[in-house]
Amino acid sequence: xxxxxxxxxxxxxxxLEPDRRAHSLEVGRKVQSVQTLVGQGLREDLVTAGTLHxxxxxYPDTGFHPLDGARLLAREGFSPVVCSLVxxxxxSMIEAEERGIDLAVYGDFAVNDDLAAAHQxxxxxxxxxxxxxxxVTVEDRLDEIATRYGPEDLVTRFIxxxxxxxxxxxxxxxxxxxxxx
Ligand SMILES: [Fe+2]
Numbered sequence: 001x002x003x004x005x006x007x008x009x010x011x012x013x014x015x016l017e018p019d020r021r022a023h024s025l026e027v028g029r030k031v032q033s034v035q036t037l038v039g040q041g042l043r044e045d046l047v048t049a050g051t052l053h054x055x056x057x058x059y060p061d062t063g064f065h066p067l068d069g070a071r072l073l074a075r076e077g078f079s080p081v082v083c084s085l086v087x088x089x090x091x092s093m094i095e096a097e098e099r100g101i102d103l104a105v106y107g108d109f110a111v112n113d114d115l116a117a118a119h120q121x122x123x124x125x126x127x128x129x130x131x132x133x134x135x136v137t138v139e140d141r142l143d144e145i146a147t148r149y150g151p152e153d154l155v156t157r158f159i160x161x162x163x164x165x166x167x168x169x170x171x172x173x174x175x176x177x178x179x180x181x
Contacts, residue, residue, distance in 0.1 A: 003044055004044050004047055004048055005028075005032065005047065006024075006025050006028030006029050006032060006047065006050070006051040007025075009028065009047075009048060009051045009052060010025060010051075012051075012052055012055060013025065013051070013052075013055070013058075015055070015058030015059070016054065016055070016057055016058045017057075019131055019132045019133075020054055020057060020131070022132050022133035023054065023129055023130070023131055023132060023133045024051055024052070024053065024054050024055075025051065025133065026125075026129045026133040026134075026135075027050045027051065027053060027054075027122070027125040027126050027129050028047055028050045028051030028052075028125075030050065030121075030124075030125035030128070030129065030173075031046050031047055031049075031050035031051075031121045031122060031125045032047045032050070034121055034173040034174070035047060035121075037117060037121060037173060037174050038117045038118045038121065042081065042113070042115070042117075042118050045079055045081040045082045045085065045118070046085070046118045046121060046122070048078065048082050049081075049082045049085035049086050049089075049118070049122055050085075050121070050122050050125055050126075052069065052073060052078075052082070052086060053066075053069065053085070053086050053089045053090075053122055053126060054069065055069045055072060055073065055086070056068035056069025056070070056072065056086070057069075059072045062101070063099075064092075064095065064096060064099055064101055066086060066087050066088070066089055066092040066095075066096075067087060067092075067096070067101065067105060069086045069087070070083040070084070070086045070087035070109050071083075073086060074109075080109065080111045081111055081113060081115065081118075083109050084109045084110065084111050084115060085115060085118055085119060085122055087105075087106065087109045088106070088109075088119060088179055089119075089122050089123060089126060090122075090123050090126045090127060090162075090166065090170075091123070091158075091162040091165050091166055091169075093106065093180055094158055094161050094162045094165075095154075095155070095158040095162070098154050098157050098158045098161070099154065115179075116176075116177055116179060117174075119177055119179050120169060120170075120173070120174070120175055120176070120177040121173055121174075123166070123169055123170050123177065124169070124170045124171075124172065124173050124175065125173075126170075127141050127142075127166055127170035128141065128170065129141075130144060131144065131148070138166060138167055138170045138171060139167070142159050142163055142166060142167070145159050146159050146160070165178065
């Protein structure tokens with residue numbers, strides 16, 4: 001049994017635009033619906049990270065939202081597992097490279113636990129939830145991001161590079177995943 005729900009965390013999302021709030025809540029609900037795919041001790045952190053994975057957009061510092069979110073959550077006392085799941089969500093390390101961010105920051109949020117299954121569920125939920133919370137295919141999700149940011153944007157370059165790994169990792173809950181950095 002999990003002791004936190006996306007709705008209980010929604011106050012944290014007030015800082016986000018309404019669309020992104022809806023997206024975040026739906027990602028939280030999706031990981032909640034498959035929480036039994038991870039061990040009991042990880043379920044609360046999984047639901048928390050799914051719901052708050054984009055919180056960094058509300059607290060811009062470096063401008064790289066996975067890192068801004070992980071740092072905010074660490075300051076607020078969330079667990080290292082939550083912070084690690086948020087920092088590494090949806091192949092963020094490839095975007096970090098595109099942004100020229102020193103990948104050593106990932107070491108600040110390393111944990112010893114095997115989080116691969118939990119990472120996969122957050123990535124799957126994020127990559128199958130559109131920008132207003134609707135369910136979409138991974139392919140449509142990636143195409144929408146590229147269209148929204150435009151062909152020259154850094155985010156589009158990131159999505160182009162990350163496409164094979166995201167297409168392979170995010171089709172369904174419980175798939176395999178390679179999380180580097
Ligand atoms: Fe997201």
